[in-house]
Amino acid sequence: MKKIHEGVLASLPAVATVALFLLFWEAAVWIWQFEKWLLPAPTDIAKAFVETLPLLPDHVWMTTLEAVLGFLLGLTVALLLAFLLDFSPVMRKSFYPLLLFSQTIPIVAIAPLLIIWFGYGILPKVLVVALVTFFPVVVSVVEGLQASDRDMIRLVRSMGGSRWQVFRLVRFPNALPYLFTGLRIGATYSVLAAVISEWVGASKGLGIFLVRAQNSFATDKVFVAIAIISLLSCLLFLIVILISRIVMPWKYKNSK
Amino acid sequence: MHLKLVDIHHSFVEGIEHAKVVNGVNLSLEKGEFVSIIGPSGCGKSTLFNLVAGLEIPMEGEILLNGQSVNGQRGHVSYMMQKDLLFPWKTVLENVLLGATVSKENVREAREEALSLFPLFGLEGYENNYPTVLSGGMKQRAALLRTFLHKKELLLLDEPFGALDALTREKMHEWLLDIWSQMQRSVLFITHSIDEAIFLSDRIYVLTPRPTAVLQEFNVELARPRTKEMTLSDEYLELKQKLMKALYR
Ligand SMILES: Nc1ncnc2c1ncn2[C@@H]1O[C@H](COP(=O)(O)OP(=O)(O)O)[C@@H](O)[C@H]1O
Ligand SMILES: [Mg+2]
Numbered sequence: 001m002k003k004i005h006e007g008v009l010a011s012l013p014a015v016a017t018v019a020l021f022l023l024f025w026e027a028a029v030w031i032w033q034f035e036k037w038l039l040p041a042p043t044d045i046a047k048a049f050v051e052t053l054p055l056l057p058d059h060v061w062m063t064t065l066e067a068v069l070g071f072l073l074g075l076t077v078a079l080l081l082a083f084l085l086d087f088s089p090v091m092r093k094s095f096y097p098l099l100l101f102s103q104t105i106p107i108v109a110i111a112p113l114l115i116i117w118f119g120y121g122i123l124p125k126v127l128v129v130a131l132v133t134f135f136p137v138v139v140s141v142v143e144g145l146q147a148s149d150r151d152m153i154r155l156v157r158s159m160g161g162s163r164w165q166v167f168r169l170v171r172f173p174n175a176l177p178y179l180f181t182g183l184r185i186g187a188t189y190s191v192l193a194a195v196i197s198e199w200v201g202a203s204k205g206l207g208i209f210l211v212r213a214q215n216s217f218a219t220d221k222v223f224v225a226i227a228i229i230s231l232l233s234c235l236l237f238l239i240v241i242l243i244s245r246i247v248m249p250w251k252y253k254n255s256k
Numbered sequence: 257m258h259l260k261l262v263d264i265h266h267s268f269v270e271g272i273e274h275a276k277v278v279n280g281v282n283l284s285l286e287k288g289e290f291v292s293i294i295g296p297s298g299c300g301k302s303t304l305f306n307l308v309a310g311l312e313i314p315m316e317g318e319i320l321l322n323g324q325s326v327n328g329q330r331g332h333v334s335y336m337m338q339k340d341l342l343f344p345w346k347t348v349l350e351n352v353l354l355g356a357t358v359s360k361e362n363v364r365e366a367r368e369e370a371l372s373l374f375p376l377f378g379l380e381g382y383e384n385n386y387p388t389v390l391s392g393g394m395k396q397r398a399a400l401l402r403t404f405l406h407k408k409e410l411l412l413l414d415e416p417f418g419a420l421d422a423l424t425r426e427k428m429h430e431w432l433l434d435i436w437s438q439m440q441r442s443v444l445f446i447t448h449s450i451d452e453a454i455f456l457s458d459r460i461y462v463l464t465p466r467p468t469a470v471l472q473e474f475n476v477e478l479a480r481p482r483t484k485e486m487t488l489s490d491e492y493l494e495l496k497q498k499l500m501k502a503l504y505r
Contacts, residue, residue: 155341158309159358159406160331169357173345248345255385256347 040220045227048220055209060228062204066122066194067236070129071186077130078137078182085138086145086171099139107131111197125197125205132193133186137179144178145171177251180244187240191233206232257322257409257442259285259308264317266300266307277303278314279467285410285442290433292445292453294503295463295471301446302338304468305412308444309335321410331359335412336403340395340419342387348398349383355406370405376431377401378424392419397428404435414446426484429455433482450499454492455482462502472502 022042028034029041036044085092107128114124148171156166198207206225213221245252266278277300285291295301306312308319310330318325321332334355342351349370356366374380377397379390387395396419403411417425433456436443447453453460460474474495478486486492 149341151337151339152341152343154306154311155335155337156354156358157330158311158333158335158337159355161358165358169354170343173343176345250345250386250388253386254389 037217037219044220045223049224058204059206059209063194063206066125067129067190070126071133071190074130074133078134082138082141085142103135108196111200115200120201125194128197129190129193132189136185137182140178140182141175144175148174176248183240187236195229257287260320262318264314266314276467279469281469283461288440289458290443292447292457292460294453296465299463299466300468302414305414309333333410333412334403334406334408336416338414340399347384352402352405354402393424411441411443
């Protein structure tokens with residue numbers, strides 16, 4: 001209870017800043033009489049939110065589904081490939097530089113291609129999100145596995161430990177913080193990747209909601225979409241942080 | 257248990273050159289013996305231990321355990337390396353149980369024994385802490401406990417008390433001798449302290465600078481159990497003088 005209390009206290013200044021900003025925004029719209037299609041006031045946006053509320057769950061659900069499925073798929077494939085690359089030096093030498101290089105490719109630019117190949121359903125969106133998650137995760141996990149302390153490995157070897165035991169006792173735990181660094185990047189971009197791939201073509205999802213709102217100059221609805229997308233991204237990010245705290249207690253606590 | 261190193265040679269490849277580190281070392285250790293190795297820093301003492309533990313394969317020579325060659329074989333010694341090497345992701349208790357985990361022994365039994373030894377090692381109350389909260393000395397004691405709980409007849413201890421203050425160090429000496437006399441485990445012990453070597457050992461090997469070989473071997477004739485008063489005896493001081501001469505000649 002005390003911890004929660006402290007948390008609330010610590011976040012007070014940030015909350016106050018946001019409230020102040022919204023108040024200023026509202027006042028500015030009133031004073032300068034901005035056109036509603038140019039800059040709606042926060043109260044207008046709130047009204048639009050209430051109006052569109054019946055429509056929203058379908059869109060939010062679709063985007064969330066794409067983001068989460070893609071994230072999990074990207075994570076799974078990345079882990080498998082990272083273990084494979086770690087296991088085989090030949091594979092590592094031939095693939096790892098390519099992986100590093102391919103990080104510079106803007107994955108969302110591949111979305112149109114995937115739509116051509118896989119149609120307008122959920123699959124191409126999931127694939128885009130998977131790709132966005134996959135690259136940072138595979139690169140950081142390989143790095144983490146390789147960066148293990150040489151002497152810790154030798155200690156386990158000296159005890160007669162097998163290659164698998166070395167992996168389980170030293171290299172994998174050593175790679176966990178790296179994994180979560182990659183996952184944080186993936187979580188940040190996965191909702192965005194889902195939304196952008198919906199722009200290219202979809203019937204449901206926050207991306208298509210956003211495009212429709214923009215086409216009809218319903219700027220207040222554009223803001224509603226932006227707010228929900230930000231919220232979803234934030235939520236996914238927080239979930240990743242929460243899991244990292246459970247999986248790596250030694251990073252956050254002094255004792256188990 | 258009987259360990260014999262016969263004419264061991266070893267080099268590290270640095271680029272195209274071979275940097276010779278071990279140059280024909282011969283030494284032996286009998287069951288229940290406590291033998292120290294002392295030599296200038298960088299001469300190759302830790303390398304010698306890595307060879308015995310099977311982490312390096314000697315380029316020439318034989319490492320014989322009970323008469324059988326164990327060149328390049330692992331898992332037959334309890335090895336405490338120069339660094340404490342506690343795993344940050346394991347609690348202190350989980351760390352000291354590493355040996356039992358690796359050799360898939362009865363972990364529950366090992367756990368009970370470990371817990372009973374925590375007070376003796378001055379680690380009581382830290383069982384479920386992560387090693388980051390331990391002081392330097394406590395980390396070394398935890399590493400020693402981990403080595404000790406990895407139950408092999410032969411213990412290799414590489415400067416285990418290097419980071420301890422003088423008082424704790426003396427306490428650990430007495431404790432180590434106590435355990436050693438009860439358990440009948442053979443100890444090969446690297447140190448850079450002449451006093452530590454004399455107080456603990458049956459025999460002492462003095463090594464030459466790199467590439468290293470045995471310069472001289474000394475018997476320590478002091479009776480057991482050893483007491484602090486012995487460090488003032490003529491025998492002790494005479495041996496200390498001889499060792500200093502050999503080391504700083
Ligand atoms: N894996 C290695 N590769 C190359 N050189 C090494 C390696 N391990 C040790 N050496 C070198 O061997 C020499 C002896 O090292 P070491 O056995 O650690 O000395 P000591 O323990 O006596 O201080 C040092 O000069 C060191 O640089
Ligand atoms: Mg050394």
